Structures are given as structure tokens and as C-alpha cells.
Amino acid sequence: MENQVMKEVLNEKNFAALDQVIEANKDRKGALMPILHEAQNIFGALPIEVQTVISEKLDISLAEIYGVVTFYSQFSLVPKGEFVIGLCLGTACYVKGAQNILDRLETELGIKVGETSKDGKFTLEATRCLGCCGLAPVMVINEKVYGRLEPGQITGILKQYK
Amino acid sequence: MEKVTLTINGIQVQAPKDYTILKAAREIGIHIPTLCYLEGVNEIGACRVCVVEVERARALLTACTTPVAEGMVVKTNSKRVREARKMVVELILANHNRECLVCDRNGSCELQKLTEELGIKEVSYEGVKRTPTIDDFSPSIVRDTSKCILCGRCIATCKNVQEIGILEFTNRGFNTEVSPAFNSSMTEMPCIYCGQCVNACPVAALREKSSIDDVWEAIDNPDLHVIVQSAPAVRAALGECFDNPIGTNVTGKMATALHMMGFDKVFDTNFAADLTILEEGTELLGRIKNGGVLPMITSCSPGWINFAELNYPELLPHLSSCKSPHQMFGAIMKTHYAKMNNIDPKKIYVVSVMPCTAKKYECKREEMGRDGYLDVDTVITTRELGKMIKQASIDFNELAEGKFDEYYGDYSGAAVIFGATGGVMEAALRTVADVLTGKDLEAIEYKAVRGEERIREAEVQIGDLTVKAAVTHSAAGARKIMEMIKAGEADYHFIEIMGCDGGCVNGGGQPHVSATNRVGIDIRLERAKALYSEDESLEIRKSHKNPSITRLYEEFLGEPNSHVAHEVLHTHYAGRDKYNLKK
Structure with missing residues (x-):
């Protein structure tokens, strides 16, 4: 795990919490999914250090766990940034110019969709329809919604989070 | 099992209730093509190649996963079925690297064969790869x-x-x-x-990972003295590369072919298998006598050694310190043979033909050599030897029965059966029994350790000692035995473990047998039979009775487990990290 954030997260306290989660779930059927969910809550991501522990304790191969983690989009191998930007690329937003907004976000943040900025601040994600097409093009930063976006607004919005 | 009656392609058939359509059809000689299906291993209906039409079913169903039912009416080759199969395979081909002419599996590819059988002449879905x-x-x-x-x-x-x-x-x-x-x-x-x-x-x-080019290059190099040896299991399967039935023994033809290919000497790993028995048998008796670590476990299978080092580092003292037979053989070539024939060991190039891919890794281990050179320079698989024989334009099936070169090509029947699970144990028991009783015993077939059961046990009364033995094969079996040892439940003197299911005859370097050709035949047993019958046909069937082994001890090693023997024929193991990811 290249970034500093992850190093800090991989601490004794969190691994102890993971042990508890595994202990509480390991005898139930289909224990892997709930454990992965909890583990992601604890560590913010599911890096190899976390997956190997789960693999050993559940006696499930690392490959199988990795297969599950990469199948579901809610699991992440790298920690998400402090602020997760979800830009809608649903049909309505797309027609209303979401691609231009995306291009602008990528340039401003210096990362591509699915990546997290080096300082651990921002993660950029493209989402499906957010269900508020009247506001197209729309994006959410953590819980806050920004609608009827113009590329020119992006710099100003991001500034509030930097 | 209760039976149901169904109709397949207009033919009424009775089949046990737990049969799939695929199985029921095969029993009456109706072929349904498959691709992802591997009997008993992978029956998941993923590829959709085996789809059939079932009356009253909305969609086509996969024959490999759909159970038969009373009154079911199945069509396996209707137009709808044929078109669906074609489309499925075309879609697979659309994302497949179709450089078939220069592919490693050209001629043995199941997808290639299926494409031909289904009559696919073009791939209409050219998309992103x-x-x-x-x-x-x-x-x-x-x-x-x-x-x-x-x-x-x-x-x-x-x-x-x-x-x-x-x-x-x-x-x-x-x-x-x-x-x-x-x-x-x-x-x-x-x-x-x-x-x-x-x-x-x-x-x-x-x-x-192919080493064919390395071997041809060595043969062509006039400065090198190139020696080839082949493992017991190779002769039980090589014939399949030339369309012989599974279980054909081709020892003689193989020896002829190896001579024709241009090797300077054609020897046999079997010689070293006999040597292994003397070294390992002596080590075992020593451990029993001197209170050494028991149970002792065989160390012939590099897949098994890898498994032990990665998963059970704390139990490594249970492993015999003997190198695997082909490594022993290479070591003898570069020491004794070199000296006897006055050849610089650095100019000797040893090629091992093995039923195994793990041997390719094993021969590169740094413990496996001395003075900056390796015991064995290159390992090729049975498949690779098959290809090389073809490249040399040798008409294999027409060859005369040849012989291995003398001395290091001499072997007993005990060595031949090393290739089947239980073989090393049986070979060891033959020798240990003679040594302990001081007699030349006639009852030498230990059938309790033969077969395909995952774990087999035998108690053999030899003089005053009841030797408790166990045999297992595949990494799954190895794990079971190791867990037993960990729990203190393995009350044995000696355990044979082979990394592959069925032992070396079913090793990862053996000729490919398509999923279709695996149906109704146990390739492990058929190939093992070829070895057991060669054993039966031989006059000398005990390792210590091989006169060339006696000669080797007289000329070079002294006695089993001697200082020289330890130096040349034994090795050590070390635990390894399971995961080596760069973080």
C-alpha cells in the first residue's frame, strides 16, 4: 500500500477489531461477505494485509477473497479519499454535458476516474443515475449534492474542500 | 438409485435419477460437445457449449448440469441447438488470441477441435479484446x-x-x-x-515454460557432453503423444528415440530411484533405531516439497533429506561419472525428462549443485519430449525397442513403480524387509499401498518390527496427513507423499488428455498399470539387488548415508513466506 494513510490505518487496534469481527461471524454461513463489509468499515479499504488475515482465519484462499472483493464495486483495494466525488454519468447528465465536468475534475485533481489523489483527500468516481435528473449534470461530494453544473464552477467547489 | 425414463433424440433411455442429461446421453453413445466441463472437477455449465433443447423448457439447458427427469424429451442436435453452440463458441473466439498455428497447444487444443467440429468458418463478432x-x-x-x-x-x-x-x-x-x-x-x-x-x-x-530450445542448443554444442535421463512415469504416457492408447508402455521406443535425437548418453532416472531407496531406506532404519524424527516422509516430489516449505515449515524435519531421484542422478553424473570418464563436470549437461513442471523449479534451487554448477541443467516435460521427437522427424511408433546405456541406465522393478502413488513405499518396503530379516524375501508385492484411495495405510510385519506406513497423493492428501502429524495422530514410521493426484503418472507435465477422452477412464490407473506390468516383467525387482547400484557404492559412495553420500545425494529444506508480494 503506497500511501501514508493506509500505513496509519493498518494499526494494532484496527487488527484487533478485525479479529473480533471474524470471531463473531466465522461460524455463520456465508461469513465472508459480512466480514468484508465490516473490515472495509474498519480500515477504509481491503488491502492485502487485511485480506491475508481474513484468508488465514476463515481458511478461504486469498484468491477467492480477492475474487469477491474485485467483483463487488462497493469494495475497494485502496482507501477512498476523505472526500468521495461521485459524478453522475447517467443518460440525462451525460446528455447535459457530464463528460465536460468529468474532464475538468480529472484535470483539476490530477487523477482519473476510480483513483484517489496522492494526498488522500479526493476519490473520483463515476456513478450511475443518482435519481435527480432535473439537476443534471449532477455530482455529490460525500453527502452534498451539486446540480446544474458548469465546468467553470468546479474550481470554486473543490476549493471549499482543500 | 431410482431410475427415470426419458427420450433423447427419439431414443428412449432409462437413467438413474441423479444423472445429468450429458451423462445419460453418453451412455447411449450420443456425443454432446463440452468445453468447461471436466468430469468430477468442473461441472458448472459456464461455457454453454453443451446446451440442448428440452421440450417445455423455455430456454436451452446445459446438459452438463441439468438432471434427467421422468418423461423428459431432449434434442441434442436440432438446428436451434447447433446454431446456439456455434454462437457461443464464436463469442468465445471473438476474445481469444487466435494465433493458433504458432500456439503451444496447436493440435491438442480443445477449443480448436470444437471449432472444427461445430463447423465454424468465420468469427462474426470482431470486438475489443x-x-x-x-x-x-x-x-x-x-x-x-x-x-x-x-x-x-x-x-x-x-x-x-x-x-x-x-x-x-x-x-x-x-x-x-x-x-x-x-x-x-x-x-x-x-x-x-x-x-x-x-x-x-x-x-x-x-x-x-518450455526448455526445448535450450536442449537442442546443448545437443548442438560440440563442447558439451549431453546426458539425458527420464523418469519412470514418462514411459507410461509418452506414447499418448503419438496416438497410442492411454497406458501404453513405450520404454524401448523412448530409449531409441533419445539415442536418435543426439544425446551423448541415454540413461535412466530409474537407476537413481534404486539409489534413492538405499539412501532413504537406510535413513528410515537409522531414524527408527536412533529415535530420530518420525514419521519420516518421502522427498521425491518437488510439488510436495514446495507445499511443505510453504505451509508446514515447522514440520520440515519429518522430510527425508534425500534429494529427489533425478537430482541424485544429476549429482552422480557431475561427480562420479565425470571422474570415471575424465570429463570436466562443467562440460556435462544433464537433461531430465520429467512428468512434472515443479521439477523445472527444483533443478534451479541453489542447494541442487556444487562448485557453481547445477546437478541437472534442464528439465523438460513428457509433453516437451513428445514435441522434440516430432521436431526431429522421428516416426516414433515405427521405432525398434532400444535400450538405455549401461550402468547408469540399469534399474530394478522397484524403481519403475516410483511413478505411481504408493510405488516408492512399496519399493522401500521390498528393500527394508530384506535388510531387516537378512533374507531374500519372495513376497514382494505390497498391494495394500497400491490404488487411488486418498490415504492408504499398511502395517507390515518385518522380523520383530511392525512397520507402520501411510501413502497419500495430491496436495489435498498432503494437507490431511500434515494436520494429522500436527495433532499427534500420525502413528506411522514412514509416509509417502506425492504432490499430484495419482502420483507422477498424472503429473503436471504429462500429455494432455482432453476432457472428452477422460470420460469413463481413470488415466491414473491405466498409466500405473503400465508401470506395474513392467515391474512384473523384470527379473530384478528390488533396488538393492540392482548390481549397478552395488557397483556405484563400491566405486564411489562407500555405503548408504556415508559422508560422500550425504555430500552428493542429500539436501535440506527451509520454510518460505506464503505471499511474496511487493508491498
Whole structure:
């Protein structure tokens, strides 16, 4: 795990919490999914250090766990940034110019969709329809919604989070 | 089992209730093509090639997973079925690297054969191809996703037969890939290089790392004295590369072919198998007498050694310190043979023909050599030897029965059976019994240790000693035995463990047998039979009765487990990290 954030997260306290989660779930059927969910809550991501522990304790191969983690989009191998930007690329937003907004976000943040900025601040994600097409093009930063976006607004919005 | 009556292609058939349509059809000689299906290992209906039309069913159903039912009416070759199969295979081909002419599996590819059988003349779906991953970091196995068709046969084999689970479907949708965790190299995962995934692969997505060019180059180099040896299991399977039935013994033809290929000497790993018995048998008796670590476990199988080092480092003292037979052989060549024939060991090039991909890794281990050279320079698989014989334009089936060169090509029947699970144990018992009783015993067939059962046990009364023995095969069996040892439940003196299911005859370097040709035949048993019958046909059937082995001890080693023997023929092991990912 290249970034500093992850190093800090991989601490004794969190691994102890993971042990508890595994202990509480390991005898139930289909224990892997709930454990992965909890583990992601604890560590913010599911890096190899976390997956190997789960693999050993559940006696499930690392490959199988990795297969599950990469199948579901809610699991992440790298920690998400402090602020997760979800830009809608649903049909309505797309027609209303979401691609231009995306291009602008990528340039401003210096990362591509699915990546997290080096300082651990921002993660950029493209989402499906957010269900508020009247506001197209729309994006959410953590819980806050920004609608009827113009590329020119992006710099100003991001500034509030930097 | 209760039977049901169904109709397949207008023929009424009775089949047990738990049969699939595929199985019921096969019993009456109706062939349904398959691709991802591997009997008993992978029966998941993933590829959709085996679809059939079932009356009153809305969609086509996969024959390999759909159970038969009373009154079912099945059509296996209707127009609708044929077209669906064609489309399925065309879609697979659309994302397949179709450089078939220069592919490792050209001629033995199951996808190629299916394409021909279905009459596919063009691929109408030309689309985007996945960016391929080629992992050729290991000395044993190459993984090439440009060839992968996502059938899952390797995954099921590694997970369910070996119970290791290195490979898995990763990512999702179009980006799905069969890969180790974190898309890492197999060298970074606890892969034992057994090559069972290679045997399971219908295409060339998993294949051995070829050393054919190295061997030809060595043969062509006038400065090198090139010696070849071949493992017991090779002779039981090589014939399959030339369309002989499974279980044909081709010892004599193989010897002739090796001579014709231009090797300077054609010897036999069997010689070293006999040597192994003397070294390992003596080590065992020593441990029993002197209160050494018991049970002692065989160390012939490098897949098993890898498994032990990766998973049970704390139990490594149980392993015999003997090198595997072909490594012993290489070591003898570069020491004794070199001296006797006045050849600089650095100019001797030893090639091992093995049924194994893990041997390719083993021969590169740094313990396996001295003074800056290796005991064995190159390992090729049975498959690679088959290819080389073809490249040399040798008409294999027409060859006369030849012989191995004398001395280091001499062997007993005990050595031949090393290739089958239980063989090393039986060979050892033959010698240990004679040594302990001081007699030349006539009852030499220990049938309790033969067969395919996962764990077999035998108690053999030899003089005053009841020798307790156990035999297991496959990494799954190895894990069971190791857990027993850990729990203090393994009350044995001696355990034979082979890394592959069935032992070396079913090793990861043996000729490919298509899933279709595996039906109704146990290739492990058929190949093993070829070895047991060669054993029966031989006059000398005990390792210590091989006069060339006696000669080797007189000329060079002194006695079993002597200082020289330890120096040349024995090795050591070390625990390794399971995961070697660069973080």
C-alpha cells in the first residue's frame, strides 16, 4: 500500500477489531461477505494485509477473497479519499454535458476516474443515475449534492474542500 | 438409485435419477460437445457449449448440469441447438488470441477441435479484446490470459483437487480474468508448480515454460557432453503423444528415440530411484533405531516439497533429506561419472525428462549443485519430449525397442513403480524387509499401498518390527496427513507423499488428455498399470539387488548415508513466506 494513510490505518487496534469481527461471524454461513463489509468499515479499504488475515482465519484462499472483493464495486483495494466525488454519468447528465465536468475534475485533481489523489483527500468516481435528473449534470461530494453544473464552477467547489 | 425414463433424440433411455442429461446421453453413445466441463472437477455449465433443447423448457439447458427427469424429451442436435453452440463458441473466439498455428497447444487444443467440429468458418463478432497478462516469471508455468476462455477448469482443479486455490475469477464482466490474488505472479503466491492447472487447461492459457530450445542448443554444442535421463512415469504416457492408447508402455521406443535425437548418453532416472531407496531406506532404519524424527516422509516430489516449505515449515524435519531421484542422478553424473570418464563436470549437461513442471523449479534451487554448477541443467516435460521427437522427424511408433546405456541406465522393478502413488513405499518396503530379516524375501508385492484411495495405510510385519506406513497423493492428501502429524495422530514410521493426484503418472507435465477422452477412464490407473506390468516383467525387482547400484557404492559412495553420500545425494529444506508480494 503506497500511501501514508493506509500505513496509519493498518494499526494494532484496527487488527484487533478485525479479529473480533471474524470471531463473531466465522461460524455463520456465508461469513465472508459480512466480514468484508465490516473490515472495509474498519480500515477504509481491503488491502492485502487485511485480506491475508481474513484468508488465514476463515481458511478461504486469498484468491477467492480477492475474487469477491474485485467483483463487488462497493469494495475497494485502496482507501477512498476523505472526500468521495461521485459524478453522475447517467443518460440525462451525460446528455447535459457530464463528460465536460468529468474532464475538468480529472484535470483539476490530477487523477482519473476510480483513483484517489496522492494526498488522500479526493476519490473520483463515476456513478450511475443518482435519481435527480432535473439537476443534471449532477455530482455529490460525500453527502452534498451539486446540480446544474458548469465546468467553470468546479474550481470554486473543490476549493471549499482543500 | 431410482431410475427415470426419458427420450433423447427419439431414443428412449432409462437413467438413474441423479444423472445429468450429458451423462445419460453418453451412455447411449450420443456425443454432446463440452468445453468447461471436466468430469468430477468442473461441472458448472459456464461455457454453454453443451446446451440442448428440452421440450417445455423455455430456454436451452446445459446438459452438463441439468438432471434427467421422468418423461423428459431432449434434442441434442436440432438446428436451434447447433446454431446456439456455434454462437457461443464464436463469442468465445471473438476474445481469444487466435494465433493458433504458432500456439503451444496447436493440435491438442480443445477449443480448436470444437471449432472444427461445430463447423465454424468465420468469427462474426470482431470486438475489443482484453489487454492480456502474461506471467512467465516462474521457471515452471506460464499464464497467458490472451488464450484464456474463462472456463474455470484450472480454478476448480487447484481449489477442489489440490485444495490450494491459487487461481480465481477476478474482476467482473468483460474485465473478468482468471488470476492469482492481486493479479500477482504465481511466484508471489503459495503455488507449488504442480502443473495440474496446465493439465486441466483446454487451451494454452496455462502451459509449461518450455526448455526445448535450450536442449537442442546443448545437443548442438560440440563442447558439451549431453546426458539425458527420464523418469519412470514418462514411459507410461509418452506414447499418448503419438496416438497410442492411454497406458501404453513405450520404454524401448523412448530409449531409441533419445539415442536418435543426439544425446551423448541415454540413461535412466530409474537407476537413481534404486539409489534413492538405499539412501532413504537406510535413513528410515537409522531414524527408527536412533529415535530420530518420525514419521519420516518421502522427498521425491518437488510439488510436495514446495507445499511443505510453504505451509508446514515447522514440520520440515519429518522430510527425508534425500534429494529427489533425478537430482541424485544429476549429482552422480557431475561427480562420479565425470571422474570415471575424465570429463570436466562443467562440460556435462544433464537433461531430465520429467512428468512434472515443479521439477523445472527444483533443478534451479541453489542447494541442487556444487562448485557453481547445477546437478541437472534442464528439465523438460513428457509433453516437451513428445514435441522434440516430432521436431526431429522421428516416426516414433515405427521405432525398434532400444535400450538405455549401461550402468547408469540399469534399474530394478522397484524403481519403475516410483511413478505411481504408493510405488516408492512399496519399493522401500521390498528393500527394508530384506535388510531387516537378512533374507531374500519372495513376497514382494505390497498391494495394500497400491490404488487411488486418498490415504492408504499398511502395517507390515518385518522380523520383530511392525512397520507402520501411510501413502497419500495430491496436495489435498498432503494437507490431511500434515494436520494429522500436527495433532499427534500420525502413528506411522514412514509416509509417502506425492504432490499430484495419482502420483507422477498424472503429473503436471504429462500429455494432455482432453476432457472428452477422460470420460469413463481413470488415466491414473491405466498409466500405473503400465508401470506395474513392467515391474512384473523384470527379473530384478528390488533396488538393492540392482548390481549397478552395488557397483556405484563400491566405486564411489562407500555405503548408504556415508559422508560422500550425504555430500552428493542429500539436501535440506527451509520454510518460505506464503505471499511474496511487493508491498
